[in-house]
Amino acid sequence: MKIDFGKTASDYGRHRAAFPESLFQRLTAFDIGVPQQRVLDIGTGTGVLGRALARAGCSVVGLDPACAMLREARRLDLPENLTIEYLAARAECVPLADHQFDLVSAGQCWHWFDRPRAAIEVRRLLKPTGRILIAHFDWLPLRGNVVEATEQLIQCYNSSWLYGGGVGMHPQWLVDLGTSGFLDIESFSFDVDVPYSHEDWRGRIRASAGVAASLSPGEVNRFDEELKDLLLARGEPEFIPIPHQVFAVVARTPEMH
Numbered sequence: 001m002k003i004d005f006g007k008t009a010s011d012y013g014r015h016r017a018a019f020p021e022s023l024f025q026r027l028t029a030f031d032i033g034v035p036q037q038r039v040l041d042i043g044t045g046t047g048v049l050g051r052a053l054a055r056a057g058c059s060v061v062g063l064d065p066a067c068a069m070l071r072e073a074r075r076l077d078l079p080e081n082l083t084i085e086y087l088a089a090r091a092e093c094v095p096l097a098d099h100q101f102d103l104v105s106a107g108q109c110w111h112w113f114d115r116p117r118a119a120i121e122v123r124r125l126l127k128p129t130g131r132i133l134i135a136h137f138d139w140l141p142l143r144g145n146v147v148e149a150t151e152q153l154i155q156c157y158n159s160s161w162l163y164g165g166g167v168g169m170h171p172q173w174l175v176d177l178g179t180s181g182f183l184d185i186e187s188f189s190f191d192v193d194v195p196y197s198h199e200d201w202r203g204r205i206r207a208s209a210g211v212a213a214s215l216s217p218g219e220v221n222r223f224d225e226e227l228k229d230l231l232l233a234r235g236e237p238e239f240i241p242i243p244h245q246v247f248a249v250v251a252r253t254p255e256m257h
Contacts, residue, residue: 040104
């Protein structure tokens with residue numbers, strides 16, 4: 001399945017819910033989101049995670065290979081007068097100097113990387129005892145709910161999409177970090193419902209890898225109309241409570257000797 005998130009930038013920016021504030025409250029226990037902290041947000045997309053850290057007073061560089069996503073990120077920064085630097089590059093090969101970041105963050109993207117190479121690159125970029133944060137905010141397809149029905153529709157249109165049926169937990173990321181020499185690896189998770197209007201849920205789904213990032217424009221339009229009809233046929237409320245799970249992994253680099 002060939003995926004180009006650049007084709008989804010507008011929907012991604014308009015309709016995808018941001019990480020909840022409760023995540024950042026919990027991250028303060030790890031000294032993440034501290035003012036003046038220098039942060040590299042890899043796989044930044046439209047800047048959702050980087051923008052939240054910038055609001056907390058961090059100095060943020062957002063990195064992504066999709067220039068269309070970076071343009072959308074800059075557009076979304078403007079109303080808040082946030083100053084975030086953006087760089088078009090891949091997480092496995094970052095054209096920046098060694099050991100200059102207090103934190104490298106990766107929001108909803110670690111699975112898209114060559115993970116062993118990305119982990120090595122993150123270690124190179126972090127200061128001694130710097131931290132990595134891998135965060136997810138995944139919808140949950142529970143039996144009979146609208147998420148399950150939506151995933152079934154995606155699979156009808158795109159049999160190559162293999163990301164359905166998720167449980168919101170990613171224990172393999174802890175193995176990735178441990179194998180790459182990170183220390184003090186910790187994870188936590190919690191559930192939260194996110195209210196989506198019909199329009200926003202359709203836009204959120206169009207922005208996913210299995211729809212506009214990989215289907216033709218005609219297929220996307222047909223899919224969107226069918227999803228619209230599905231929501232009406234199910235009698236979904238005006239604002240649909242979509243169950244999500246927040247999952248985060250935090251680790252630090254060893255001291256240099």
